[in-house]
Amino acid sequence: MRYSALKIFTEGLTGNKGWKPVWREPEPKKEYDVIIVGGGGHGLATAYYLSNKFGVKNVAVLEKGWIGSGNVGRNTTIIRSNYMLPGNEPFYELSMKLWEGLEQDFNYNAMVSQRGILNLYHTDPQRDAYVRRGNAMLMAGADAVLLDQDQLREECPFLDFDNARFPIKGGLAQRRGGTVRHDAVAWGYARGADAKGVDIIQNCEVTGFDIENGVCRGVETSKGSIKAKKIAVCVAGSSSRVMAKAGMRLPIESHVLQAFVSEGLKPVIPGVITFGAGHFYVSQSDKGGLVFGGDIDGYNTYAQRGNLPVVEDVCEGGMAIMPMIGRARLLRSWGGIMDMSMDGSPFIDKTHIEGLHFNGGWCYGGFKATPASGYCYAHLLAKGEPHEVATEMRLDRFERGAMIDEKGVGSQPNLH
Amino acid sequence: MIINHPLLGPRDAAEFYVMGDADLINRPDPDAEGAAEAFYEYAYLRDNPAGEHRELWYHEQGDRSWLVVTRSTLTHEIMNVEMARDVALAKGRGQ
Amino acid sequence: MTQSNRIAGGLVDRSKQLSFTFNNKSMTGYEGDTLASALLANGQRLVGRSFKYHRPRGIFSAGSEEPNAMVHLRRGAAQEPNTRATVAELFNGLEATSQNHRGSLEFDLMSVTDLASPFLSAGFYYKTFMWPKKFWEKLYEPAIRASAGLGRLSMQEDPDSYDKGFLHCDMLIIGAGPAGLMAALTAGRAGARVILADEDHLMGGRLNAETLSVDDQEGSAWAAAAAAELDAMPNVRLMTRTSVYGAYDHGVYGALERMTDHVPTSGGKPRQVLWRIYTKRAILTAGATERSIAFPMNDRPGVMLAGSVRTYVNRYGVAPGKKVAVFTNNDDGWRTATDLHAAGVSIAAVIDSREITPLAAIPGALILMGASVASTSGYLGLKSIATSSGVKIETDCLAVSGGWSPNVHLTCHQRGRPTWRDDIGAFVPGGDLPIGMHVAGAGNGSLALASSLKEGANVSASVASDLGFAATAAFPSAEDQSTDITPFWHVEGKGRAWIDLQNDVTVKDVKQSQAEGFRSVEHLKRYTTLGMATDQGKTSNVLGLAIMAEATGKSIPETGTTIFRPPYSPVPIGALAGRARGKDFRPFRLTPSHKWAETHGADFVEAGAWLRAQWFRKGSEKGWRDSVDREVEATRGSVGICDVTTLGKIDIQGRDAAAFLNKVYANGFAKLAVGKVRYGLMMREDGIVMDDGTTARLRENHFIMTTTTANAGPVFRHMEFARQCLWPGMDVHLISTTDGWAQFAVAGPNARNLLSKIVDMDISNEAFPFMACAETTVCGGTPARLFRISFSGELAFEIAVPARYGDAMMTKLMEAGEEFDATPYGTEALGVMRIEKGHAAGNELTGQTTANNLGLGKMVSKKKDSIGNKLSERPEMNREDDLRLVGFKPVDTSKPLAAGAHFVDNGKEAVTKNDLGWMTSVAYSPELGHSIGLGFLKKGDQRKGDKLRAVDLLRGGEVKVEVVSPHMIDPEGERLRA
Amino acid sequence: MPDMLTAEPFLGGYTLDLGDVAVAEVTDISIVSIAMPLGGGDALANAVQAAWGCALPAPRGTSVSSDGSVTLIFSTPDQTLAILPGVDGLAVTDVAAKLGDVGYYTEQTDNWVGLRASGAKSISALERICPLDLASMSVGGAERTVMEHLGVFIMREDDERFLLLSGSSSAKSFLHAVELSMRNVT
Structure with missing residues (x-):
């Protein structure tokens, strides 16, 4: 079913009774060319690009719960390609370009909204680091603008320029950054993959891998054994648990990132704003809620919930830069489980087990990466070699000493 | 969270700095065979269990002890708290 | 009016x-x-x-x-x-x-x-607004955003202040309704430390809204008496206007106390206080919330919850309508009719969806059993309703009761799942409560008064006994009013039937969601926005779920449950931030000479938590560069003084202190002589440089380590880890002395001449050579430490005195230096001089830097084990074509350099694949008369003399630069050894 | 020695009395940290007993010399903070001389600013910033914790009197935190 204004109009006139399921609910077949383990954003995007761009259509996506129940369903919806290191920046810029054409591509309005992202700086060394980063972005074909305090006052007059503990001196802006309606990304990819024949199987948990002599030939699931030529695990947040079933230990720890939304407000802030001297970033959703967050709680957890110190720390950061939000109320909090990797950067790679592939380690940056992650994973699965923008995202990089450490904090995941 | 410090009793986790897997105590012998591989695994690979996890917490705003806390990563329940120094000594670490 | x-x-x-x-x-x-x-x-x-x-x-x-x-x-x-x-x-x-x-x-x-x-x-909206592509941000979205949202912020700084605090108790009782009051009385009488919190300003909960009696008193009077008894107990803290909004790990609860919201102004005191309550146990006695029934056009002003209608009558003496109708599926709804009638409010009708005998005869009211409301009229306010059988009833207030849902919210905050109880048609707390939490009363499904009172007392007595208090449960007499219910969720008919009033989610939306495959509860919520409004679906979630269950032909528990997340009710961001805003966001650390600097023209800069003098403005100097150039020239020309107290100082003592330093530094320390200082390079275990600094050996077993300002805390922690966890058999002890010593760098050709006037020892080059250290006195007896170290590259010393003498020391140094025109200098001049000397600092030590990158690879001793040694040997960290720290000067020396510019070879395009590195730090060197820079350049060590492009696309600049040695001034180090 | 430097208290000897609660800078103490050598606990304890007539303090506690002039605070499992009468210059020399070669001594006087909080509302004020259960803290009890991001030793000297030690570089911010707490409850 193609969506259009006309379709909405005709349905509206006939009582909205003609809408069909957005995806089928098939039973699993005995065998597929590719099985994607995990029906989150990245898994569904992988299925979409495999079936729509790489011609691989005999594909199943196995999801243990409901699709989109991973971090695509619980994040702060930000997209950006403002990375610094050559191992990352071209990849995220590919993602940004895919975002920009996504809705027309899959005929679903995911509300990709490029209202910009602004990283504030508060010291000269921080400005220098942003200049380094901004130049890296521009060299990779992304956009970046450095704003001084006067320009910032113009754009964000509500920031605390005059009384801040850490003075707001300027910012690095990426105008093409912004937000996307997160759930719609999962639904749009699912719909587009389903239309090409991909089987999306919900409530189907992978309980084991069928590995013999170093070759993976299928998976055991709560709905029986399923064979496949290639198995593609894509379960960020649960990566260690799932890959342990294949006997692998990963350079990953699971941590919770909390996020918050305020009550609905009339438009307050233009795009995404991040605090450079504390833990706070914020955007405003189309419904009017301020969507904000900060740092991970810091302890290993799979519990999808966090604790008060971080809630308070984040709100302190918010009040530190925009004290006009004091009377807005925090409405709801939630927690997502992050695959925190040892250098803060992800993996899209084959494993040492033939046929078994791994995509994970997205830390708290997985949402923005969804299109490129799906595209590059599909590329790896279809062609057997990494896409040119994902050549550094290898599992063996720590053994070689080729870390992609944007923050420079080393092998301690809770610091990334 | 509240951590029941072996010497000081229940303390708010806000007084602590958390570092991660207590396996970091088991720094490999740099002179042993395969030390390069052992150091790579030590520094980078983690069990990351869903369930009981032994982890290092530092009482930075307290008595500056490093503690080994055994905690569930599913419920956050804390089963045991030990002085990391005692754990290290028990593992035979010394000079 | x-x-x-x-x-x-x-x-x-x-x-x-x-x-x-x-x-x-x-x-x-x-x-x-x-x-x-x-x-x-x-x-x-x-x-x-x-x-x-x-x-x-x-x-x-x-x-x-x-x-x-x-x-x-x-x-x-x-x-x-x-x-x-x-x-x-x-x-x-x-x-x-x-x-x-x-x-x-x-x-x-x-x-x-x-x-x-x-x-x-x-x-x-997922199906349209996609064409043309550019219209989303420009047209559709702004229109949607303007119409969405609810209230408006003033866009001005919140004028009120907030505070936070910490409370401790044996038992926290959440909600002061009948169960909560009984729980508090039981535990309080037993001597437990109790906190009883309620969001209302009046204790009693539904007792204040009902006409039920307790111990033959009016419920509200009994509640007032109970509150008074509790108030008199020293072990009980009553907290009205306090919402317990979240249940966190290990018995920590978040609560918001509204201090001044009920008065015209806060009078300068905190408007609200955010409490963290540490509990041994908690009893949730949060009562229940009534829900509606979905029937066509059920959203008109005047359609209200039945229990609330009688709250207005009984508690506030207000009739929400002149002629009130009741629509119910349960016995409790009838209380609204009888209470209102007793209060003299006219009842138009009682419509009960059940085919049962009417519960009461109400004079003048139409009683319709097995009936339902099928339509309403009145655009701006209800005028009439019509039943499914077509009976039209004039009414201006319709009181609807769809049954009561226990307030299970806090039981879900640690992802506990409520369970369904058919007999009351509601979810009740499941078995997986947060550890230490108990539930009683209506919140536990015990909706009737007597059972609620009894359960409150019983649960409390059992919890108090567990905690070692001798508690007995005694109950007042009360009736158990009937709460029978036959679930009835919605009325079919023409027109929209609202489920979620705020977000405008109707029965049709839920059915469409089902038809489109959004069948899991979470999909339903996300697709329709059901329950996502500011009320968090308190009145709508169960209704929506029930309608989804009907549509899928499953039971409610099969369809799923929704769980609740903190906060229970929304909390102002200002309250969650408390005092931490403006200048109070984080504490300041001030140097010992801060006051002196304030009175001598200093501009200050934030260096982490510290405020440091950035430069000292003098006379008619217009721009900061004038001041900084002067400070550098004065230091290199005669003598400058800089407060360097912020550098971390760690006192290291013990029999194994030297061996320990050998482990934590990459270079050797075991053989450092007493009375000497050595530069140390510290690595993380992953072989990346963590910090650098100098360490002095004061005595055989006594060292003073200095760290960079930023890493003082992390280095200390790292060394405690090494000491306690890696080498617990070493006798080594650490303590920070950063704040204890005011330390000043005295640098420049006249540094010795100046210090000789103050220091009570021989500091000639022979007696006190480069890299010497000593414990000494100044000014004839004030204790001091002296180090002959130099960051500026000049003949320099660092002199430390106990911090309380810091201000006097600064004054003394300036006095003694007057004849040499001694000049105080700030962090900016410090930075210029260290760039001139090629010393790495924060811009270079980014946590991504290897010793090789810094050109210090040879310092990493291969003869001993030290932290980071092994992993620094990995192949990618030892590539010959890796980045190296080198110096840069502009080919046209009139051009300024830019930090953050990237290096590209001449003739190459500025794109990622041609990226050769970046400029880390730049400064204007008054001595060289041009801009200089440090930067990381691929194969930099092999490219001295080469000319490259330094491209700053971001600011539209490009400068041709020449690669030079990072040691741009006095490369042989003759000055500092003079 | 006319030339010797003069000491300046970090808060200029600040005092504030709000009736129910008061705060004053403590300027008459010296502080020395005593570290216990590995395996040398008994020797140190004996020396302390001999010098001051008291034991080393237990966790969460203090120990007072027989003449009342020295208070020892448990600081870490192998370190004790000795609070002594204020002296010019360094106190560490005296302590080292008195106890001898049984410990490692570090001057700490100037690391800390001392505040004394007192009055009927001292707990009401301090509970705004202190996460510890002060009502349950016994007189003579001492703990280290964090208040408003600052590390603090807190010692209960009497029912309504607490001694607080926090980093001297952040003395002003610490005083501000304590004073604001007091103003907020009076």
Whole structure:
């Protein structure tokens, strides 16, 4: 079913009774060319690009719960390609370009909204680091603008320029950054993959891998054994648990990132704003809620919930830069489980087990990466070699000493 | 969270700095065979269990002890708290 | 406007009349009113507009579950959006305005969206607004954003202050209704430390809203007496106006106490206090919330929850209508009819969906059993209803009861799942409560009064006994009113039937969601936005779930449950931030010479938590460069003084102190002589440089380590880890002395001449050579430490005195230096001189830097084991073509260099694949007379003399640079050894 | 020695009395940290007993010399903070001389600013910033914790009197935190 204004109009006139399921609910077949383990954003995007761009259509996506129940369903919806290191920046810029054409591509309005992202700086060394980063972005074909305090006052007059503990001196802006309606990304990819024949199987948990002599030939699931030529695990947040079933230990720890939304407000802030001297970033959703967050709680957890110190720390950061939000109320909090990797950067790679592939380690940056992650994973699965923008995202990089450490904090995941 | 410090009793986790897997105590012998591989695994690979996890917490705003806390990563329940120094000594670490 | 709907009775104080305005209309009410009860008393039924369709809406409930009656409270900077009129206590001079409409409340221009509602069904926006592509940000989205949202922020700084605090108790009791009061009395009498918190200003919960009696007293009187008894107990803390909003790990609860929201101004005191309550146990006695029934056009002002209607009558002495109808599926709904009748309010009809014998005869009221409401009329306020069988009833207030849902919210905060109870048609707390939490009363499904009181006492007695208190449960006498229910969720019929009033989610939306495959509860919520409004679905979630269950042909528990997340009710961001805003966001650390610097022209700069003098403005200097150039020239020309106290100082003592340093530093320390200082390079275990600094050996077993300012804490922690966890057999002890010693760098050719006048020892080059250290005195007896170290590259010393002498020391140094024109210098001049000398600092030590990158690879000793040694040997960290720290000068020396510029070879395009590195630090060197830079360059060590492009695309600049040695001044180090 | 430097208290000897609660800078103490050599606990304890007539303090506690002039605070499992009468210059020399070669000594006087909080509302004020259960803290009890991001030793000297030690570089911010707490409850 193609969506259009006309379709909405005709349905509206006939009582909205003609809408069909957005995806089928098939039973699993005995065998597929590719099985994607995990029906989150990245898994569904992988299925979409495999079936729509790489011609691989005999594909199943196995999801243990409901699709989109991973971090695509619980994040702060930000997209950006403002990375610094050559191992990352071209990849995220590919993602940004895919975002920009996504809705027309899959005929679903995911509300990709490029209202910009602004990283504030508060010291000269921080400005220098942003200049380094901004130049890296521009060299990779992304956009970046450095704003001084006067320009910032113009754009964000509500920031605390005059009384801040850490003075707001300027910012690095990426105008093409912004937000996307997160759930719609999962639904749009699912719909587009389903239309090409991909089987999306919900409530189907992978309980084991069928590995013999170093070759993976299928998976055991709560709905029986399923064979496949290639198995593609894509379960960020649960990566260690799932890959342990294949006997692998990963350079990953699971941590919770909390996020918050305020009550609905009339438009307050233009795009995404991040605090450079504390833990706070914020955007405003189309419904009017301020969507904000900060740092991970810091302890290993799979519990999808966090604790008060971080809630308070984040709100302190918010009040530190925009004290006009004091009377807005925090409405709801939630927690997502992050695959925190040892250098803060992800993996899209084959494993040492033939046929078994791994995509994970997205830390708290997985949402923005969804299109490129799906595209590059599909590329790896279809062609057997990494896409040119994902050549550094290898599992063996720590053994070689080729870390992609944007923050420079080393092998301690809770610091990334 | 509240951590029941072996010497000081229940303390708010806000007084602590958390570092991660207590396996970091088991720094490999740099002179042993395969030390390069052992150091790579030590520094980078983690069990990351869903369930009981032994982890290092530092009482930075307290008595500056490093503690080994055994905690569930599913419920956050804390089963045991030990002085990391005692754990290290028990593992035979010394000079 | 007169209080036309005020009737007799209630708990308001009629001797205290208060005036207030709503949309600038003056009205009056009484102390004890909420804004909602006062509005109803004044006959104001229309109070707001809905989120999506801008439908006219009135007051729906009498508590924090309110979805409709949200207003702007107060004016100007204090304007507070989305305040529920049902919980805002009335005060004299209160100003409220309605929100979410364009034009007046009565004639909202945005209500055209209501006419388009057939085209705005669930998820419509995912299917359109995609063409043309550019129109989304420019046209569609701004329009959507302007019409969405609810209240408006003032856009000014919140004028109130907030505070936080910590409380401790044996038992926290959440909710002071019948079960909560009994729980508190039981535990309090047993001697437990109890906190009883309730969001209301009046203890008693439903006892204040019902006509039920306890111990032969009116319920409200019994509650007041119980509260008074509790108040007199020293072991009990009563907290009214306090919402316990979240249950966190290990018995920590978050609570918000509203201190001044009920008075006109906060009078300079905190408006609200955010408490973290540490509990041994908690008893949740949070009561229950009534839910509605979905029937066509059930959203009109005047359609209210039945229990709330009688709250207004019984507690506030306000009749929400002149002629009230009741629509119920349970016995409790009948209490509204009987209570109102007893209070003299006319009852038009009682409509019960069940085919049972009427529970009461109500004179003048039509009693319809097995009936339901199928339509309503009255755009801005209810005028009449019609039943499924076509009976039309004139009424201005329809009291609806769809049953009561226990307030299980806090039981879900650690992801516990409630379980369904068919007999009461509601979810009750499941078995997986947060550890230490217990539940009692209506919140546990014990909806009737006597059982609620009893359960409160019993649960409390058992918890108190567990904690070692001798507690006995004693119960007052009370009746168990009937709460029988036959679930009935919605009425089929023409017209929209609302489930979620605020977000405008209707039965049709839920059915469409089912048809499109969004069948899991989470998909339903996300697709329709059900339960995502500011009331968090308190009145709508169960209803939505039930309708989804009907559509899928499953039972409610099979369909799923929704769980709740903190906070229970929304918490102001200002309160969660507390005091941490403006300059109080984080503490300041000040150097010992801060006061001196303030009075000598210093501009200060934030260096982490520290404030440091950045430069000292002198005389007619216009720009900072004038000051900095002068400070550098004066230092290199004669002598400069800089407060370097901020560098971390760690006192290291023990028999194994030297061996320990050998482990934590990459270079050797075992053989450092007593009285000497050595530069140390510290690595993380991953072989990346962590920090650098100098360490002095004062005595055989006593060292003083210095760290960079930024890493003082992390290095200390790292070394405690090494000491306790890696080498627990070493005798080594660490303690920070950073704050204890005021330390000053005295640098320049006249440094010795100056210091000789103050220091009580021979500091000639022979007696005290480069890299010497000593414990000494100054000024004839003040204890001091002296180090002959140099960051500036000049002949230099660092002199330290106990911090309380720091201010005097600074003054003394300046006095003694007067003859040499001694010049204080700040961090900027410090930075210039270190760049001239090629010393790495924060811009270079980014946590991504290897010793090789810094050109210090040879310092990493291969002869010993030290932290980071092994992993620094990995192949990618030892590539010959890796980045190296080198110096740069502009080919055209009149051009300034730019930090952050990237290096590209001449003739190559500035794209990622040609990226050779970047400029880390730049400065203007007064001595060299041009701009200089440090930077990381691929194969930099092999490219001295090469000319490259330094490209700053971001700021549109490009400079041709020449690669030079990083040691740009006095490369042989002759000055510092002089 | 006319030339010797003069000491300046970090808060200029600040005092504030709000009736129910008061705060004053403590300027008459010296502080020395005593570290216990590995395996040398008994020797140190004996020396302390001999010098001051008291034991080393237990966790969460203090120990007072027989003449009342020295208070020892448990600081870490192998370190004790000795609070002694204020002296010019360094106190560490005296302590080292008195106890001898049984410990490692570090001057700490200037690392800390001392505040004394007192009055009927001292707990009400301090509970705004202190996460510890002060009502349950016994007189003579001492703990280290964090208040408003600052590390603090807190010692209960009497029912309504607490000694607080926090980093001297952040003395002003610490005083501000304590004073604001007091103003917020009075």
